[in-house]
Every structure is written in C-alpha cells, then in structure tokens.
Amino acid sequence: MIKIIITYNKQQYDISDYIESVKWSGQKGSPTRQINVTLKDDVNEWKNIGLEWEVLKGLRCSFSWDNTILFKGLITDTSQGKTRLMNFTAYDYGIYFTNSSNTFIYKNKTLSDIVIDCCTRAGVKYDVVTKTDYKIPDITKPNAKYWDVIQSAMQATKRKTGNTFFIQFSDNACHLFARRDMLLQWVLSTKENITDYTYTNSIQQTKTRLKLIDSKQNVVVTKIDTALENAIGTFQDVQQPDDGNTKKEFEKCAEQLLNVEKIPQRSLSISAYGITEAISGYCVYVMIDRLNWGRSFFIDEDTHTFKGNTYTMQLKINLCGDSISEDVSAIMEDYKKEDSKSSSGSSGSSGGKSNVVSFAKKYLGCPYVWGASGPKSFDCSGFVFFVYKHTAKPSLARVTAQGLYGMCTKVSTPATGDLVFFTGTYKTSSYITHVGIYIGNGKMIAVQGTKVQEATIASSGTFVCYGRLK
Numbered sequence: 001m002i003k004i005i006i007t008y009n010k011q012q013y014d015i016s017d018y019i020e021s022v023k024w025s026g027q028k029g030s031p032t033r034q035i036n037v038t039l040k041d042d043v044n045e046w047k048n049i050g051l052e053w054e055v056l057k058g059l060r061c062s063f064s065w066d067n068t069i070l071f072k073g074l075i076t077d078t079s080q081g082k083t084r085l086m087n088f089t090a091y092d093y094g095i096y097f098t099n100s101s102n103t104f105i106y107k108n109k110t111l112s113d114i115v116i117d118c119c120t121r122a123g124v125k126y127d128v129v130t131k132t133d134y135k136i137p138d139i140t141k142p143n144a145k146y147w148d149v150i151q152s153a154m155q156a157t158k159r160k161t162g163n164t165f166f167i168q169f170s171d172n173a174c175h176l177f178a179r180r181d182m183l184l185q186w187v188l189s190t191k192e193n194i195t196d197y198t199y200t201n202s203i204q205q206t207k208t209r210l211k212l213i214d215s216k217q218n219v220v221v222t223k224i225d226t227a228l229e230n231a232i233g234t235f236q237d238v239q240q241p242d243d244g245n246t247k248k249e250f251e252k253c254a255e256q257l258l259n260v261e262k263i264p265q266r267s268l269s270i271s272a273y274g275i276t277e278a279i280s281g282y283c284v285y286v287m288i289d290r291l292n293w294g295r296s297f298f299i300d301e302d303t304h305t306f307k308g309n310t311y312t313m314q315l316k317i318n319l320c321g322d323s324i325s326e327d328v329s330a331i332m333e334d335y336k337k338e339d340s341k342s343s344s345g346s347s348g349s350s351g352g353k354s355n356v357v358s359f360a361k362k363y364l365g366c367p368y369v370w371g372a373s374g375p376k377s378f379d380c381s382g383f384v385f386f387v388y389k390h391t392a393k394p395s396l397a398r399v400t401a402q403g404l405y406g407m408c409t410k411v412s413t414p415a416t417g418d419l420v421f422f423t424g425t426y427k428t429s430s431y432i433t434h435v436g437i438y439i440g441n442g443k444m445i446a447v448q449g450t451k452v453q454e455a456t457i458a459s460s461g462t463f464v465c466y467g468r469l470k
Contacts, residue, residue, distance in 0.1 A: 022305070026302055034091045036088075072088060073095070169319070188315075191289065266319035268316070284297060286317075299317060405431075
C-alpha cells in the first residue's frame with residue numbers, strides 16, 4: 001500500500017519494504033506539505049545499492065498510497081541511531097518560498113501577477129494560478145521571504161474583496177486556488193468514520209473593546225461591543241497605528257480589528273479513518289450527533305498517518321473561519337492607498353434583506369456553470385452566496401447547498417428572501433442538493449436547469465424546508 005521512491009544521483013531506489021510509518025501533513029498559513037518517514041536502517045543494504053543518506057546530495061522522494069502519488073519533495077533532514085530505525089523529513093517545493101529571500105517592489109499588481117513573478121524568481125514551476133482582478137496599490141518588502149510577500153498579497157486581496165486564496169504544490173508545481181473553488185466535500189460522521197473528536201470554546205483571547213492611540217498616547221478612537229461587555233466584562237486591547245491617518249481611517253480600522261478580536265476561539269479536532277482529499281485548504285462536512293452538528297468547515301491543519309495497511313487522519317478546524325490580517329499598520333495602509341469604491345467588479349449594493357430579491361432578479365437568465373459564483377455565471381449555491389454577499393450578508397462564506405443548510409434556522413412560514421432547500425435533485429452523498437431564494441406565492445428564484453430563473457417550489461424537486469440565514 002505504501003510506496004516510497006528515493007531519487008539520488010539520477011538513480012531511483014524503491015525503499016517501500018523498509019517503511020515502518022509515514023506521516024503526511026500540512027497546515028493553513030504555509031505553502032508546504034511535508035512527510036515524516038520512519039524506516040528500518042539497513043546500512044549494509046544502503047551500501048550495496050549505492051544509496052547515501054546525505055542531504056547535501058539533493059535527495060528527492062515521492063510517496064504513494066494505493067498507487068496514487070500524494071507527495072513529491074526534497075529530503076531536508078535525516079536522523080539515524082542505535083535503534084536501527086532511521087527517520088527522514090521531506091518538504092514539497094513550497095520550501096523554496098519559505099526558505100528563500102529577495103527584494104520585492106510591486107505597484108498595482110494583482111495577487112496572481114505576484115504569485116507568477118515569485119515562482120519565476122524562485123525558480124519553481126507554476127501550473128493552475130487562479131486569475132485575480134484586484135490590483136494591490138503597493139507592496140514593498142526589502143529582504144523578505146517569498147512566502148511573506150505572497151501572504152501580504154493574499155491578505156490585501158481578502159481585505160478588499162472578501163475572497164480567500166491559498167497556495168498548494170503538486171507535481172512539483174505551484175497552484176493558486178480560491179477557497180470557494182475547493183468545495184468538493186467529504187462527509188465525516190460520528191456514525192461512520194469519526195473515531196474521536198474534541199470541541200473547545202474559549203474567550204481567553206476575546207476583546208470587548210479596542211482603543212487606538214497616537215504617538216503622544218492620546219486616545220483617538222474607542223470601539224466597544226456593549227452587549228458582549230455586559231455579558232462577560234471588559235477585555236480591552238490598545239494599539240498604536242502610525243500617525244498621519246484621518247479620524248475616518250482610525251474608525252474603520254478600529255471597527256475591523258474589534259470585529260476580529262471579539263470572536264471567541266472555537267476549534268474542533270477530529271480523528272477519523274483516512275481520506276486523502278481531506279487536507280488543509282479543502283472543505284469537509286462534519287456530522288456530530290452529540291453536538292447536533294451538520295456543518296461545512298475548511299480544514300486548517302491535517303496529519304495523515306500510514307502504517308502497514310492502516311490509514312488514519314487527524315484534522316484541526318477553526319470554527320470561526322478565516323480572520324483578516326490583525327496587523328493594524330497593514331490595515332491602515334489599505335485605507336490610505338486604496339480608492340474608496342469597491343473593486344470587486346460586482347454591481348451589487350449593500351443593504352438589508354429587503355434588497356435580496358430585487359438584487360437576485362437582476363441576474364435572471366445568467367447561465368448555469370458548476371462551481372461558479374458570479375457575476376456572469378452561477379451554480380445554485382454560488383447564486384445564493386453572490387446575492388447575499390452583496391445585500392444582506394457581506395461576510396457570508398462560499399459554501400455548498402448543504403453548507404448553507406447548516407447555517408440556517410428552519411422556518412415554517414417563509415418571508416421573501418429566505419432560502420428553500422431540496423434533496424435528491426442529483427446523485428451525491430450530501431443530503432441537501434439544491435437551494436433557491438423564496439420570492440413569495442410558492443415561488444423561488446434559483447439556478448435551475450441551464451440558467452437563473454423563477455420557478456415554483458412544487459416543481460423544483462423534493463422539498464426539505466425553508467431556512468433563514470443566522
């Protein structure tokens with residue numbers, strides 16, 4: 001089941017018979033995945049076949065499970081001892097981003113432009129690089145890691161557009177993906193494949209108020225979440241941005257920071273039978289009966305353990321989702337350098353739920369494309385995401401119909417703008433397979449058939465319920 005090939009001095013060595021265990025892992029915030037391998041240390045065999053475990057020789061390795069290659073990379077560390085077992089660690093080619101520095105000056109470049117330039121300068125290949133439209137006014141970093149620059153570009157893009165991106169290496173090439181495109185979900189259930197879990201909920205790092213001060217220690221802005229403070233008491237943070245900002249910029253910055261800092265730390269750790277597609281950056285649907293959960297989550301950290309014919313995994317999930325950069329200076333730079341009008345390219349306006357239906361009708365006739373979320377084409381959940389993102393729920397995450405179902409409260413008497421859920425409209429492991437927006441009189445607007453259209457609920461599939469986004 002496990003196959004490890006070492007490439008050394010232009011020769012390939014299959015060491016699979018010597019393998020004791022393999023741990024394959026990755027985490028959010030890093031472009032690299034790694035493997036940690038434990039194997040029998042047969043020094044006579046290594047000498048006979050001409051394999052030297054010298055990292056300066058440029059040892060490469062590939063790891064396969066069930067005849068599928070999961071990893072290719074560079075061996076960076078080896079250790080040998082009296083136990084007659086040895087260990088080695090290898091990283092994929094994201095290591096050239098995390099371990100290399102350069103000087104970077106970018107003016108009005110998009111995230112995708114910056115990723116491609118960094119790949120070229122770092123000497124790594126790139127393949128799928130999702131095109132981004134937002135032009136970042138300025139990123140200037142002398143003597144910085146490639147990965148630090150790319151992270152800055154991703155954070156600036158998210159702050160301005162709300163879209164989250166991540167880097168992954170496969171087949172020795174760099175890929176830039178939008179998180180909303182990684183919604184192929186595997187179901188993890190306590191009834192089937194979850195063997196253990198731990199849910200933690202903490203307010204130790206939560207702040208109820210935030211003060212911004214200037215260089216003379218004068219308080220410029222104070223933001224308070226009064227309801228939260230009445231419930232748990234006062235927890236205050238004080239930060240000092242650079243001088244030279246307007247009061248409006250301070251106000252925006254303080255609001256943005258407090259919105260992040262007031263969120264409790266909620267996390268979920270899961271042990272389960274292994275699924276090779278369940279890695280950091282991708283999505284899983286988690287069903288935990290005891291907690292009455294059925295929700296979609298992006299994976300923050302994963303460790304997959306292979307030993308003999310067994311395969312298990314441990315996943316860590318941040319239930320609060322991704323937060324924007326909490327670097328006050330970076331946020332201020334955004335407000336100082338960027339135009340106030342949105343560069344997201346949409347024609348939508350912010351507003352309450354009353355705007356949902358009228359906004360949705362503007363896109364009648366737009367074509368169906370699986371996985372698309374606008375503005376020129378949509379699938380059913382992508383359409384709901386797009387409409388709510390630009391009307392009633394600017395912070396809404398891009399999830400599937402099943403994910404939207406998990407974010408809703410069921411209602412028996414729907415109002416216009418509520419969601420309508422269906423099951424069995426196509427073959428999938430998910431219970432919820434279709435979603436639309438209720439417009440009254442037994443009708444909805446949804447991506448149905450080949451386009452966005454109005455349809456009767458009765459004719460749209462097996463009705464499950466109405467839902468109101470929390």
